[in-house]
Amino acid sequence: MVHALIDGVLTGSVYALMATGLTLIFGVMEIINVAQGIFVILGAYLSYYLQQHFGIDLFAGLLITIPTMFVVGIVVQRLFLARLKGPEKTAMSILVTYAISLVIEGILNIAFTVNNVQLNASYTNKSFQVFGVYIPYIYFLGFLLAIVLLSGLYYMLYRTRFGASIRASLADQAAAALVGIDVKKVSTICFGIGIAVTAAGGMVFGATNAFNASTSYDLISRLLTIIVLGGMGSLAGALVAGIAMVTLEDLVGAIWSPVWSTMAFFVVLVIVLSFRPQGLFGQQSARAA
Amino acid sequence: MSSTPSSVFARPATWIWALCGLLALTFPLYETDPAYQQIGVYTLIFVACATSWNMFSGYSGYVNLGAAVSYGTGAYTLSIIAVHTHPNNQMGGAAEFWLIPLAGLAAMVVAVPIGLIALRVRRHTFVVITIAIFFTFQLIAINASFTGGTGGLSLPYIPWGASYFDIPFYYLALGMSIFAIILSALVRRSRFGLQLLAIRDDEDRAMGLGVEVGKVKLTGYVMSAFTIGMAGGLFALLQGQIYPQFVFDPLFDISIALMCFFGGFGTLVGPVLGAAVLESSQQYLTVQYSNGSLYLILFGGLFLFVILFMPQGIVVFIRQKAKQRTDRQIAAAAAAGSNA
Numbered sequence: 278m279v280h281a282l283i284d285g286v287l288t289g290s291v292y293a294l295m296a297t298g299l300t301l302i303f304g305v306m307e308i309i310n311v312a313q314g315i316f317v318i319l320g321a322y323l324s325y326y327l328q329q330h331f332g333i334d335l336f337a338g339l340l341i342t343i344p345t346m347f348v349v350g351i352v353v354q355r356l357f358l359a360r361l362k363g364p365e366k367t368a369m370s371i372l373v374t375y376a377i378s379l380v381i382e383g384i385l386n387i388a389f390t391v392n393n394v395q396l397n398a399s400y401t402n403k404s405f406q407v408f409g410v411y412i413p414y415i416y417f418l419g420f421l422l423a424i425v426l427l428s429g430l431y432y433m434l435y436r437t438r439f440g441a442s443i444r445a446s447l448a449d450q451a452a453a454a455l456v457g458i459d460v461k462k463v464s465t466i467c468f469g470i471g472i473a474v475t476a477a478g479g480m481v482f483g484a485t486n487a488f489n490a491s492t493s494y495d496l497i498s499r500l501l502t503i504i505v506l507g508g509m510g511s512l513a514g515a516l517v518a519g520i521a522m523v524t525l526e527d528l529v530g531a532i533w534s535p536v537w538s539t540m541a542f543f544v545v546l547v548i549v550l551s552f553r554p555q556g557l558f559g560q561q562s563a564r565a566a
Numbered sequence: 567m568s569s570t571p572s573s574v575f576a577r578p579a580t581w582i583w584a585l586c587g588l589l590a591l592t593f594p595l596y597e598t599d600p601a602y603q604q605i606g607v608y609t610l611i612f613v614a615c616a617t618s619w620n621m622f623s624g625y626s627g628y629v630n631l632g633a634a635v636s637y638g639t640g641a642y643t644l645s646i647i648a649v650h651t652h653p654n655n656q657m658g659g660a661a662e663f664w665l666i667p668l669a670g671l672a673a674m675v676v677a678v679p680i681g682l683i684a685l686r687v688r689r690h691t692f693v694v695i696t697i698a699i700f701f702t703f704q705l706i707a708i709n710a711s712f713t714g715g716t717g718g719l720s721l722p723y724i725p726w727g728a729s730y731f732d733i734p735f736y737y738l739a740l741g742m743s744i745f746a747i748i749l750s751a752l753v754r755r756s757r758f759g760l761q762l763l764a765i766r767d768d769e770d771r772a773m774g775l776g777v778e779v780g781k782v783k784l785t786g787y788v789m790s791a792f793t794i795g796m797a798g799g800l801f802a803l804l805q806g807q808i809y810p811q812f813v814f815d816p817l818f819d820i821s822i823a824l825m826c827f828f829g830g831f832g833t834l835v836g837p838v839l840g841a842a843v844l845e846s847s848q849q850y851l852t853v854q855y856s857n858g859s860l861y862l863i864l865f866g867g868l869f870l871f872v873i874l875f876m877p878q879g880i881v882v883f884i885r886q887k888a889k890q891r892t893d894r895q896i897a898a899a900a901a902a903g904s905n906a
Contacts, residue, residue: 309690311697360874365831367690368629369873372827375820376869383862494816498701501694509691536709543702547683550695554687 280410281531285524287416288485290423293519295478295496296503297430297512298471304447304510305467308358308370312378314497316472318490319381320346320479322389325396335398335480336418342476350472353377354465378493385490393487401484419481426477427516430470434512443467447510499539502546508559518557590740594733603732605849607804610739611797612845616825616837617746618797621753622790623823624832626783627766628689631819632680632696635703636791638813639676640669640798645719645808646712662722663738666799673795674788681787685780688769700819707810718809721802735804742800743838746793751834753789762786766832821845824865828872830879839880 299313323342327333333341357377361369395401400414434440445453446463454460482488482496503522507514522542530538549557593606615633623630644665684695707713724731753759761782764772773779802808825844830836851861876883 303690307690309694357870357874363877365627365877368627368693369877371629371631371693372820372823373870373873376824376866376873379820379862379866379869383859383866386859386862494701498698502698505691505694505698509694540702540705540709543698543705546695546698550686551683554691556691 278528278531279408281527282524283407283410283412284416285527286520287412287420288527289520289523290420290427291478291481292499292503292523293516294423294427294474296500296507296515296519297427298474298478299500300504300507300510300512300515301443301447301467302471303504304512305443305450306358306370306464307367308361308374308468309367309501310374310468310471311371311497311501312353312374312381313471313475313500314493314495315378315381315385315490316346316349316475317479317482317496318385318488318493319349320476321396321483321488322385322479323476324480324483325389325394328396328398335396335484336422339422339477339480342480343473346476347469347473350469351465353472354468358468359461359465378497382490382493389489391489391491393489394483395487396480396484398484413485415481415484419485422477422481426474430474431512439463439466495539499542502542504556506546506549506556508556511556511558514556514558587744590743594736600732601853603736604804605846605853607732607735607739608849609842609845610736610743611801612821612825612841613838614739614742614746614797615794616822616829616841617743617750618790618793619822620826620832620837621746621750622762622786624826624837625754625759625762625766626786627832628685628783628787629693629823630696630787630790631693631823632700632703633794633822634814634816634818635680635696635700636673636677636794637798637801637818638703638707638810639673640795641802641808641813642707642713642719642798643672643795644669644799645721645802648721649719662724662803663734666738666796666803669799669802670792670796673791673798677788677791678784681784685783685787697819700814700816704810704814707814713810716810718807718812720807721805724803724806732804735800738800739797742793742796747834747838749789749793753786754834758782758785763832821848824869824872827879828869830881830883833879833881836879836881 295313295317299310302308302310302313320342323345324335324338327338327341328335357373358370361373398415400418402413404411404413405417406412432440434443442453442458442463445456445458446460446467450460453463486492499522503518504515506522507516507518522545525541525545526538529541553559590610594603597603597606615637619630619633622628644662647665647668648662680699684692684699687695708716713719753762761772761777764775764777765779765782769779798813801813805812821844825840826837827840828836828844829838829840848861848865851864872879878886
């Protein structure tokens, strides 16, 4: 019980980080990035590659993988997503990002085969004891990493000028453009940031789970559930829903059966949406889109 | 809007439909290789599904990325009944085919509560919820006992010779496709279809003009589940064995959407064309080269290309080109006239 609770909060923070990237992208650009799952896996494989071939530590490797994923995000945004316009933009964005994720999945399958791998380091197998509960170091380190990155992200969003322009674009794109914010530039950088966090998320995910390219389907369905539940475009929603959902999943797994724990995820989604279609923290859209 | 018989026969579209129908009807006669006949069956299954999907998603603009829920429900309904009743014993191999409409009905019944929940939200969130619901169904199929879990279900054996095994399936799939196309055409011309299109254009305005959007969306969603469910049932019979990840397949969801966008989202012909081209070429590639990863890259790349360069699909793209050409000809004729 206690174990599941601690586990849930620790892992949940990592999901919250990945979901924050996703909700940021949706909020600013009205793009639903279905490729977020495969980007997480790509981030995990990058860490794996750096460790296997260059012997770079997983956490040190983040100094390389985070900027790399940021650039990948910007390239994808410039090449494909910036072209989308018109009323069907959001629907099209789902299809485009799905297509991107299929291409990356195919490439990863060829490059790394479909065999499951897991990231290993001295701290992935060792645990320490708190209140009689064994916690693997990697869970704790992952939690710290997520907290550091989320704090950095929140600091940037709420304490800097650029963050203010992002929040303005989140609230109202047209109005933001009117007061002189370069919405296009903000969008591109936001997409980069949204993808960059997957490098960290992917590393922790890869160190705590065995994965291959098709694991991305499981990941993306969870991440999407989290941001819908929190309210699409809501940063606080992604944070709260991320931690709450994963904790709930772990609790169901501990009390009832791990087989149905993923199910709890979706059941909660359905119940919440029946009462609050806009999600926990979402605002009712004034106009249909 | 009614047109006289002479004007119908004067339109080239009528002749193209007739030619395609004739080719489709006689396909098993000139293509006797079972491997290729099977490609024909799969292609027609997808023609039926894509047309039916488009009848709701294409007309209303609510992109459903959980069509496999209907497909899988149909497949499992038929399989579970067939396994428990063994209709072969009483009526021979053909008895199971009577279960196909039942598979469609089951898909409709399942679609009602899903629609009630998922259609409460606007488009963007709807897409995401359909994905989530899809994964829930996949999970149930994998974990529940009545579905046989990951081992799947084996259907009673159909005692037909290999040389003509696919032919009944082919004509059933063809019938389903024709049914889906006619239904889609009827919906498009009806008041109900106009209401769906109005929702796609501007839901708030449609509501303001008195369209009962909730009811219309739910009806459309449930209607489109019927043919997809029947196709799932047919697929189960054809395979003789179903597994959760084959009938609740995320690639199915996205393939259907791609076929419709490729051909022309919200048009009548688009999904037919898209499914015919994409599914047949995919099956052909699978028969020729069995590299799944390479296929993913090609499929994704093609998808990107179509959406970025022909965002309205081939049908609309060709229509626009043709219209531009006639406009130019008219302009040229007018210019020549004014010069003379």
